[in-house]
Amino acid sequence: MLGLIAATALVVLFRLLWLSAPVKKSTLVITLATLALVAALAVLAATGRLHWLAAAAAALLPFLRRSAGLLVRFFPILGRLFMAFRQQRPGAGGAARPAAGTMSRQEALSVLGLGANATKQEIIDAHRRLMAKNHPDKGGSTFIAQQLNEAKRVLLG
Incomplete structure (x- = not known):
């Protein structure tokens, strides 16, 4: 009881x-x-x-050790997800998120990590490479994926 x-x-x-x-x-x-x-x-x-509570706590120790190791290993991913979550929440108190369609050409080039004279193929390759790393289906941020897609749209029309 x-x-x-x-x-x-x-x-x-x-x-x-x-x-x-x-x-x-x-x-x-x-x-x-x-x-x-x-x-x-x-x-x-x-x-x-x-005694049963102490036994349950002792049984959880190996799982906590493994979980702590995984948490440390995936901390960069968790940090990115947390930052993306904070940026997407309305009234979260961070920098305001720009409205859709307001990205300039310079911002788009910066997002994709390209120079001012980037060719169409370089834009496509940079977008493909960055999306492979940052796609939400592979643990990436939705916000970053949206930024990459917007940058590609601005640069390629």
Whole structure:
């Protein structure tokens, strides 16, 4: 019974901390959930029923190690996705995203990494090469893919 209370308090605490908007977080509810979790864990420890929780935590350690390694390995991808997400959210507080169709020729050349005298084939090759790296189906950013497509459209007409 106390284990169920501890698990419920933990779920409520996680929901309040990570799933709710920062403005809507209630300090009192978070404090009460934390106190309930600590109290339930203390009672479980005092009555000798905490062993299953320790075993579950020990069983998770190898998975956490592997997950941490993957997180470090894929951190650049996660960073790009986070930045793209922040740029696409309205009112996110970053630089304003330009309206569609407002990219200049110089900006398009810069996006594709080309010089001012780029040929049609160089534009196509640069677009193809960059899309292979940044396509959303391959873990790339939707925003970057849109920028690449817009740059190609501006340069090729």
